[in-house]
Amino acid sequence: MTQENVIEMRNITKKFGEFVANDQINLTVKRGEIHSLLGENGAGKSTLMNMLAGLLQPTSGQILVNGQEVHLDSPSKAAKLGIGMVHQHFMLVEAFTVAENIILGNEVTKGVALDLKKASQEIKALSEHYGLAVDPSAKISDISVGAQQRVEILKTLYRGADIIIFDEPTAVLTPSEIAELLDIMRNLVKEGKSIILITHKLDEIRAVSDRVTVIRRGKSIDTVTIEGSTSQELAEMMVGRSVSFKTEKIAANPKEVVLDIQNLVVNENRGVAAVKNLSLQVRAGEVVGIAGIDGNGQTELIEAITGMRKTVSGDVLIKGQSIHGKTVRQITEMSLGHIPEDRHRDGMVLEMTVAENLALQTYYKEPNSKNGILNYDNMNAKARELMEEFDVRGAGELIAGGDLSGGNQQKAVIAREIDRNPDLLIVSQPTRGLDVGAIEYIRKRLIGERDKGKAVLVVSFELDEILDVSDRIAVIHDGQIQGILDPATTNKQELGILMAGGSLAKEETHVS
Template identity: 65%
Template structure:
């Protein structure tokens, strides 16, 4: 059997941790091969070894049967290996074309021939069904489009083997469908794909084989046609996993959050939230379902004080909080799990221990007379790390060194521990594995059962249906429908999210 990629007995260590312990991965030509594992299992590390970003302590890599030494990404590119990272590596102020050709610019008489480059980008994008505007600025295009630019970057460099690291973590359901179609086109063109994921539904839908990693060790490789989601979940986390969220029926009390006629504009003064009305009561989870870009981000920013409200009111426990300073809103009783954990959730170059008190460091017992009491801070961090199962070598490890899922658990621990009256959870399980998702859903329900109000914003429709007590559908900045999760399904929600009105039968929800 000839493999296009063989990673044999790879070992990769970091101070205090063995990330890859004797792992073997073999990928056939023309297949979509999933690399499945919990957050922090070592999947991204293994692929960073293949892409030349890390050097292994032992083991060997073969490409098309030949032993290779990949000491940097340029060598990987020369060998036909391209990688689309989970957090995109794009320059926001550059155009689509400028990003794609960066480092491989076509030159004419010593200067960059941008017209020729745009032509090449257009040709590649049409060939693979990756429609993009070559002249658009990265800062002006959607996340799904940015991902296409990352894929085109690898294809422009002649990649035959494409590594995708959690490619659907930031996409809407519609964009995921488009991406799956792109995968199929790439395979039909003779490419091979390695897909780092922990979304079992996607593995069952598009992958041929799957290699499972648990806690840095290879558990085995199975044919997707011969397995099922429950079996894969058990292989991944080492125990049975529940896919349904256990919860009692909610018994909500008074309104905690009440939004009336809220209008919010974006940075270009375009109205993104349009006379929106919504309430969240104590003891309930309200899920917001909508296609990305329909005002969810601006709504969250308005509630949390990160964006000015144009008109209308936001009340927390009957007190107006619109246009207050973010810290004041936080102290009034709002917890916020932001949708972008890197930009708004953590200070990546601070130790994880200090990130755990970002909302409270200026209060006693964490500081006195303006001086931080580090011993107390790190004791508190240890307690939260243990309680929220944050897997980190130590409390002094930098936040950026943790896997995405463990970063997320740290943020959730920090926000839940403050015991806010309203917890805003935006994409709380983005990029998380089934074990971590199960844990986070149970914490959100625990908050609800403790009489708190929870506002959940998610693009994962099964999450919205599973966890919410009521679902508010947002379309073009308005709540167009409130539905009972027990009386709807993904199909109907998808139609509502696209702006179609619900057929009312009998009683209204």
């Protein structure tokens, strides 16, 4: 008789010192199902799955694979039992090819030599079988984020995984890549694989999952079938209260121009124009959202405004003053706050403590320092205050920033920038990787900044988010503003037409 449950995790507890990350959690995964793990940022989802993948060991409890109790004390042990994990932050060597990354640690040899040709043939056959289009000879640094994720999936399949854990797999993907990934998951299950999906996105859970286990503050709350559950019910189970999917706000009252972008031209890394003669204004007391398909100049535009990338021509004025020739710090001192799209690369120093990360923009000022000497007592006290206010969950302000969950890292960056009380707030992907409760809170904070008279520019690939928080929506295509729309009278279809480079008959052409 075939064992129905491929995974059983019984009364799993994991402690880090006094901090209890998982408290008597139970999880059962059936053969051939997509089982979602849903919970707030820092609820303990990734910790639980890291134990199943052999990266951590439980303080107490049992893990059974195919009905047999196992002790997963290393990733290689988990891999031998058919368990693979596709991590939120890819474990790839950028200088290596796709094939080299996939066989790393599991090399195919011919005598003493590496048989890369044979490995590439096997990888090509695997990719064709599962519909995971990748070129084995391509360098990781040269392929898209979506393709890198396909490499991670192939890596687990190459090692013979039958149980695949996806940790926040859509956090950095475009909408089309997300749809493609969900299709890949469905195909994997048809092939007899079992999938555990960690995600905050209720629409994705409802699209592919059979069952969902909800974890809240380290405890398992319930396991339910998707068919019999609503998004509202799942959200309430996750955060323990009613959640609003739409932000309540009064009408905007725009005043003076704070950000004035004039005929801006910015190159991307290869020297090709990514932003092309773009003009846009953001006034005090309004949120302007930028909607667009990834790769249409959004990143280069934000990097130019914040001083992280040189401009070719045109100008950017903050409160009437040009940023031309100024350093990043000088621009920041012009009362600019910046929440970057990549919190790991540009938002935090992962090896530093949470307190140090929260002081990155102000460490050189009193009360954080005096005469060049840092005052750690003040920095730590301020960090505790911000962690409380923004609900940044972790084992205290002295842990490394990299030890926070992805969503809590994002909340820490947002806390640091909003706390500085800037007149202009530049925000890229503000709720990427956040749960519904945190999304609700952050969107309210952005509207709150607007109501205090701040100018807010938001870039997001989530059209629901753009429609929810914006007072005006600027649609970007191929480095240019394709049109500006009123969120009260437009819809996703009209936005989509402009995002694809089309035009609307009644499109508003005024772009200031």
